[in-house]
Amino acid sequence: MSVVRVGVIGAGNMGADHVNTLHRHVSGAVVTMVADIDEERAAAVAGALPGARATGDPYAVIADPEVDAVVVASHDTTHADLSVAAVRAAKPVLCEKPLAPTLSECVRVVREERRAGKELISLGFMRRFDPAYVELKESLAAGVCGAPLLLHCVSRGVASAPGATDEFSITGSAIHEFDTVPWLLDSPVTEVSWHAPRATTAVTGLRDPQLMLLRTADGALTTVEVFLNAGYGYDIRCEVAGERGTLALTNPARLVTDSARARSLGYPADWRPRFADAYRLELQAWIDAVATGSPAPLATAHDGLVAGAVAEAVIASMKNGGRTVTVQVPEV
């Protein structure tokens, strides 16, 4: 297997994490180029790698002859244009979720990829590679809990990023569940509704937490809680109640501590420790596919479009007092 030369666009938390994972933990990849609108940040990340170059121009990465494949981890609003550019350059691209913040942009990207005639875009729905979610999916398929009826998903973080909007909870956070739930159930989301209690006073002007109900074509019903400012830690839960029992993710803490009248398990401050394995395995699977020219086993651009259609329906419900909205997946 030849080594895949990777260019990474975006050197923020996510991009820097991908660079480190590719360099330290993925077999068969070498990061040759790093771009960021903050060129110094790009230089700092590239500087830690032997032979990697930095640039302020993401398109230079896509065009570079020493870049075989591209990772897009820049701002959500840039995902669509950069993915399209990579497709036009005929280079495989792993685009972080979401494919785009709006459904119409998702459609545009998928159409461009269709036009190019080759599935070059992989989407970073990394939960599909998280060992716990994978085991959950396998156990469901094996019938451990019988046919799924109800799912309860919870996605909590410590604090929202500056400038977070009500829509971001949907397109930036719940979007993971919009992909994970149909992937787990092998059944698309057909109908949604949006609900919320009074907002936390931890931030002003943000509807947080939010609660969404998703119906899938198989008749199952899913509750999704997104709580960006839960304060206590980064905590991702998923329970499936089926006809014969339930399956749920555990808290993955490695240590238990007894002190000060309490037995406790730690929570991480953000997603990085929780999904380190998922990102590593996703990147490895992607590199393996790129190296051999085989289809990548990651989520596709169309999966991103489908999740985007669910997000659009949830936003419509939010703007209409929580009424039930049918998910419309555009034909492309």
Add this chain to the structure above:
Amino acid sequence: MSVVRVGVIGAGNMGADHVNTLHRHVSGAVVTMVADIDEERAAAVAGALPGARATGDPYAVIADPEVDAVVVASHDTTHADLSVAAVRAAKPVLCEKPLAPTLSECVRVVREERRAGKELISLGFMRRFDPAYVELKESLAAGVCGAPLLLHCVSRGVASAPGATDEFSITGSAIHEFDTVPWLLDSPVTEVSWHAPRATTAVTGLRDPQLMLLRTADGALTTVEVFLNAGYGYDIRCEVAGERGTLALTNPARLVTDSARARSLGYPADWRPRFADAYRLELQAWIDAVATGSPAPLATAHDGLVAGAVAEAVIASMKNGGRTVTVQVPEV
């Protein structure tokens, strides 16, 4: 303190359990009479006690001079009439939940009690005495998790009783949450909606599981899952997510077993082991109040009416495709 002579109406699972608890675990009470429409069942239960008499006539219990106070644990449809009869006989009565299966009957009972001029009816919302729920309420009040925003309640059983209806999940099971949630939050339920996935195939013709959303006046939002035929065990959960953290009930199993590739905690087959302490403490508190003539610290008939109003609103939502319904508590 003089001994309180108790007559128990209903000798099914619930009634027999109350008789045993009063006899074995409650101080200051003696069961003197047991009634059941099945007189043999009444005789069997009474026969286990020194000096207790059996009857097929519940009104004979209420009228008996050797009965100071009455427990009503017969069929839900008899609760209203028997409670009213006890009130008219000026005897304290502990009526099992629900006060009545319909709101109009609840209103009638409360009106009769008002007319009698003395609060004689206590309602068996025993979760108010469960040590775990009590600790949860105290921790909430102490601000351990900050102001409550979201509650997730789950109520699962092994199998529904024969003849269970869609309404029973609401008036017979979720009714506990309709009392517990406003009691925990100290805020009434104002608005509800009803939702359900496709039903389990474990029984035919029953909408099971069901999911309800409750809004309380404080702005919190509660999800209530009722799943009568969950199959795996009797499992009651409650989690409160607040502004600074969460509080939740634990699984109360006393033993953990390692065997056959699994570490496991047991679930009981029904509510009796789970709420044995709650029933004991509730009955003790009731007997103590009866003995001293002080107001009983149990739920009141009006609490039962309020829960009945929530149930009626949820049923209305169920019959109207899940639309949001405002809770209307009748003036009495």
Add this chain to the structure above:
Amino acid sequence: MSVVRVGVIGAGNMGADHVNTLHRHVSGAVVTMVADIDEERAAAVAGALPGARATGDPYAVIADPEVDAVVVASHDTTHADLSVAAVRAAKPVLCEKPLAPTLSECVRVVREERRAGKELISLGFMRRFDPAYVELKESLAAGVCGAPLLLHCVSRGVASAPGATDEFSITGSAIHEFDTVPWLLDSPVTEVSWHAPRATTAVTGLRDPQLMLLRTADGALTTVEVFLNAGYGYDIRCEVAGERGTLALTNPARLVTDSARARSLGYPADWRPRFADAYRLELQAWIDAVATGSPAPLATAHDGLVAGAVAEAVIASMKNGGRTVTVQVPEV
């Protein structure tokens, strides 16, 4: 059933707790008298009960015509004399553990009881009534984990009482395990050894923690950790590893809290919340037996002597550099 009139000797933490439990939670008992060397303390405890008298003289309690049965919860060094006095007065007595701090005194008490010709002494090894230990014993007997091979017991507290000695960890704390382990296994302790790491610096001059190995006649081996100054909480553990699996007590906390980067279960500060049920059920069983004149299903004076013999062997090992010591149970 007639009401049993109980006199309680000792109004410290343990005695006050027994008075409260008898008064509030036990059916068929009334506390008529409370003694303490600190007469004011006795008066304070008795004052909370209708009709109870206080005294500074424990023997006055035993002699009182309105006392049918006696609870001894005074200092360990008084247990033997007071139990003997109760026996001589032909009154049933529930003596807190240990029967006596030395084996020779235990022998004396048992001999006095034999001489009296009636088993009047019950010993407060309350773990035999703790629902978790009872379930453990039943599960062992049912063969859930196969034949027991290894037991791991841990007994940790927050802080040792003032004046605690190295021997107290054995005669006052590990004594529980010396009774519980043979009771669980239905097999006597035959051989012991004592070990310890360097002591905690939390207190000076005390060998704490300590580790003991117990062999039982069935061939099982038990480790007992006693750590009086563990600091973090009151924590009692017991795991049995058998030929087909294991059985262990769970942490009985009722709530789980998420806050400040941790998921936590609380520990109590002392034994009262942990063993409240055990004491209540033990006292109820004792009162029931006293009321009906049947043999009490509690540990006997001889059980206390046997545990005392184990304690003596462990102390001998401690004083002899940890060598293995055979347990010698004196013939009485």
Add this chain to the structure above:
Amino acid sequence: MSVVRVGVIGAGNMGADHVNTLHRHVSGAVVTMVADIDEERAAAVAGALPGARATGDPYAVIADPEVDAVVVASHDTTHADLSVAAVRAAKPVLCEKPLAPTLSECVRVVREERRAGKELISLGFMRRFDPAYVELKESLAAGVCGAPLLLHCVSRGVASAPGATDEFSITGSAIHEFDTVPWLLDSPVTEVSWHAPRATTAVTGLRDPQLMLLRTADGALTTVEVFLNAGYGYDIRCEVAGERGTLALTNPARLVTDSARARSLGYPADWRPRFADAYRLELQAWIDAVATGSPAPLATAHDGLVAGAVAEAVIASMKNGGRTVTVQVPEV
């Protein structure tokens, strides 16, 4: 970084796992050769890799010009000779534990390495790379539980390998704790004793389970339970009780299942899922060191010798009725 060409000796479970990990999950390594005394097994393992050759001769691997570094995962009795051969060939070698089944052989290997003048041997004490053990060590060092006083280690498996001996529980299983405990505490084991209950009847003629006590120079005391035929699953535990609290490994199961009256977490059947991360991270660290010519951050041959000295002391205790034995680490 240039790619390190690795030859793997031993194509059993352990060797095949290393080959797969090196090939799939380690960056910068390529497996070029696989040896096994069963040449077909070697061929099967090598056949799954592009360009890897198979051989029945382990020394051919060591001598091969296309092998830069050697992994020894063959039978325990071959470790010493093969490690020495690698040292003589001036090739870095990662030898599975134990370094040798006897202390005298360990001494010989270390002397040969000293003679060669370069630390070429790394020892496969992979727990040093397990994220949970690493977090435990870091938390200890950070003082989370205060100064360590007692450690409780448990090492249980489903069934012993055919031909397992009483010594194997010590040299092949507890050897992990003989390395892990002093590594965690940063303090050597100075004194040991060996104990056992009656043996499980699951196998005949084997002292299983076994219990060992280890004293370290810091004054801490450790209990080590080894139970090869625990039956229920592969289960590794470690708890440290310190002056201010405790730290312990959690059960790393990713899913919790509710079914058939139980809530359960799975156990793996063997060590592979439990320590997959540890082996991957260990191999990556080794490959990184080999590629750059820096000292490997793995356990050294001398660490293997030290663990071997502890094992020899434990065996001496076993053969002398459990008496306490001082650990003697030979000067080399």
